Amino acid sequence: MTALTEYQRLEAAGLWRETPQSQRRDVIVSIGEATLILSDTSDRPLTHWSLPALVRANPGEFPALYHPDGDPGETLELAAEETDMITALEKLRTVIDKRRPHPGRLRLVLLAAMCLAIVLGGLFWLPSALRGHVVNVVPQVKREAIGAALAEEIARVSGPPCGENDGQVALDKLANRVATDDRPLTLRVVRQGVDGALLLPGRQVLLNRALIEDYEEPDVAAGYALAELLRADSHDPLADMLDTAGLGASFRLLTTGEVPEDALRAYAEHLVTRPRPQPETEALLDLFEEAQVRSSPYAYALDITGESVLTLIEADPFANAAPPPLLSDGDWLRLQSICGG
Structure with a gap:
């Protein structure tokens, strides 16, 4: 995925903890082509998180808490003051979610189509079939x-x-x-x-x-x-x-x-x-x-x-x-x- 151009050079300060037992570290957060880059204060990359796998653990609350999908032990905290970065990440997550396949939604559409077919069958096929059966058995x-x-x-x-x-x-x-x-x-x-x-x-x-x-x-x-x-x-x-x-x-x-x-x-x-x-x-x-x-x-x-x-x-x-x-x-x-x- 190509990140939104307006967020390519956006940076913010955050607190990163690699594991639940690790100490939190100050990091610089930036947005790349398809990843969220966490670097130390010397601008050396520490880790890359896939943007499609980014999860917010506390929607609507602050500090905003993020982690990679499937690994809630590794976390990134962004203070409420980092409004631009939090807004950017939420927009990116929304865009990614819209592009992602939704099996449940597809199942719902298929179920609705099946129900519609049953209703239409009841309206158009059932009366004729029932009448034909009755005519044959009377x-x-x-x-x-x-x-x-x-x-x-x-x-x-x-x-x-x-x-x-x-x-x-x-x-x-x-x-x-x-x-x-x-x-x-x-x-x-x-x-x-x-x-x-x-x-x-x-x-x-x-x-x-x-x-x-x-x-x-x-x-x-x-x-x-x-x-x-x-x-x-x-x-x-x-x-x-x-x-x-x-x-x-x-x-x-x-x-x-x-x-x-x-x-x-x-x-x-x-x-x-x-x-x-x-x-x-x-x-x-x-x-x-x-x-x-x-x-x-x-x-x-x-x-x-x-x-x-x-x-x-x-x-x-x-x-x-x-x-x-x-x-x-x-x-x-x-x-x-x-x-x-």
């Missing part, structure tokens, strides 16, 4: 219970599901007909509050009565149900609910098997008011073909002009050959009167 029976609870919340605005004139029996037949796998599908018709169709956890689909009463064939209602099932393939309804309800609801469902009532109510309101994107057309056509349902009636229900759904019309998998009927004429008539006409 059994079907619990999904159905959650779907039923949501349906009750939605019934506050939609009214209770319709079920008159054996209409629900016919609706169950339609559900069995359009389900493309072995998993059960439940269809319910509501009077209002649902725009088109709405899929709830547990594979329960709510259909607006207009899909039954305003059309001459069940293909429209079937198409809306299939579109909801396709949306569920890209984003699980239970995962969507937990995304909206937050981390607390995920934790509550995992630990107690229940979803807070306020979270259910808030999500029900969210469901009936938010717009839902139209499923990808090619995937939807594949699903119509698999379920043996015509896509053009559904397309015209979306857009009576057909302009925005032209692909669904032109690529109808059953445009030239009718698929097996979704319902018999009698079942379709019963279904159309499910809400009492």
